[in-house]
Amino acid sequence: MLWRVRTTLADRPGALAELTTACGAAGVNILALQVFPGVDRVTDELVLRTPDDWELADLAELVEHSGGSRVSVLPCTEATLGDQPTRYVLAARSILAQPASFPDVVAHLFDAEADPAGSPLEPLLDAMDLEIGDVSVQLRRTVPFTAAEHARGAALAELVTDVLAAAQPRPAPAPGAGDDGAPTLETGEVAVSAHVGGVVVGSASWTVDDERAWHLDLVVDPAWRRRGIGSRLLVESVRAARTGGAEELVVRTSADNQAVLPLVLGTGLRGRIRMGADDLTVRISVRRLVGA
Numbered sequence: 001m002l003w004r005v006r007t008t009l010a011d012r013p014g015a016l017a018e019l020t021t022a023c024g025a026a027g028v029n030i031l032a033l034q035v036f037p038g039v040d041r042v043t044d045e046l047v048l049r050t051p052d053d054w055e056l057a058d059l060a061e062l063v064e065h066s067g068g069s070r071v072s073v074l075p076c077t078e079a080t081l082g083d084q085p086t087r088y089v090l091a092a093r094s095i096l097a098q099p100a101s102f103p104d105v106v107a108h109l110f111d112a113e114a115d116p117a118g119s120p121l122e123p124l125l126d127a128m129d130l131e132i133g134d135v136s137v138q139l140r141r142t143v144p145f146t147a148a149e150h151a152r153g154a155a156l157a158e159l160v161t162d163v164l165a166a167a168q169p170r171p172a173p174a175p176g177a178g179d180d181g182a183p184t185l186e187t188g189e190v191a192v193s194a195h196v197g198g199v200v201v202g203s204a205s206w207t208v209d210d211e212r213a214w215h216l217d218l219v220v221d222p223a224w225r226r227r228g229i230g231s232r233l234l235v236e237s238v239r240a241a242r243t244g245g246a247e248e249l250v251v252r253t254s255a256d257n258q259a260v261l262p263l264v265l266g267t268g269l270r271g272r273i274r275m276g277a278d279d280l281t282v283r284i285s286v287r288r289l290v291g292a
Contacts, residue, residue: 002077006045019066023048032047056075102273103274132164134270135271136272251284252281271283
C-alpha cells in the first residue's frame with residue numbers, strides 16, 4: 001500500500017533520522033522524500049510503502065511517535081513518485097498552452113481545490129491566494145501550504161501574467177489609418193453595441209435574473225477583434241450594471257476560450273475565475289472601475 005505523508009518536524013540534527021529509523025523498524029519503506037524548510041520547524045513530505053494490513057491510523061501513529069506533528073496521511077498511487085521539477089515544468093506548459101486552465105492546473109499541482117476567493121469550502125483549512133493581473137484565484141486544502149509552495153504558486157502566476165501581457169491586443173488604428181473608421185458605442189437598456197459606418201461590429205447584452213449579478217454575453221465580429229472593442233464593450237457594460245444597482249457581471253464561455261483573461265486584464269477590472277469541465281466563468285466586480 002502506498003501513502004503520501006506530510007508532517008512537521010523540529011529543525012534539529014537527527015529529527016528526520018528518528019522518523020526514518022522508526023519506519024525501517026516497522027517495515028515501512030520510504031520511496032520519496034521532499035523537504036520544505038522553515039524557520040524553526042521543517043515540513044517533510046514522504047511517499048511510503050507499508051505492509052498490506054496497515055491502516056491510515058497506524059501510519060499516523062508511527063509518525064507522531066517519531067516526533068512528527070500536524071500529520072497528514074493520504075493513500076496515493078505510483079504516479080506520486082514522479083519527479084517534482086518535471087511536474088512543475090509540465091504544469092507550466094499546460095498553462096502556457098491554455099492560460100484559462102490556470103486554476104485547475106495549479107489546484108491539481110498542489111493537491112488543492114480551486115474556487116473564487118471568498119467562497120466557503122469548510123472544512124478545508126488553509127488557503128493560497130494567487131493573482132493573475134487583476135484576476136484572483138484561491139486554492140484551499142486541509143494541509144497547510146508551505147512557504148516554498150507559496151513561492152512556487154506565485155512564480156507560476158507571474159508566468160501567466162507575463163504571457164497574457166505579451167498577448168495584449170494592440171490599440172485600434174487611428175481614424176484615417178486604413179481601419180474603415182473608429183467604432184462608436186451605443187448603450188441601450190439591455191445591451192451596448194459598437195458601430196462602424198452604421199454596421200454593428202460588436203455587442204454586449206445582459207440578462208438580469210439576479211439584480212446583484214448580471215449575466216453578460218459579449219460578441220465581437222472576427223474581422224474587428226484585437227482592436228480593443230471587446231474591452232470598451234465590457235467597460236460600458238460594467239458602467240450600466242453599476243448604474244442599475246448590480247454588484248457584479250458574470251461572463252460564461254467555453255473552457256477553451258483563450259480571449260477571456262486578456263479581455264478582463266486589458267480593462268483594469270477585477271475578476272474571479274472558475275473553470276469547470278466544459279465552461280469558464282468570470283465574475284467581475286462593478287465597484288472597481290478605474291476612472292469612472
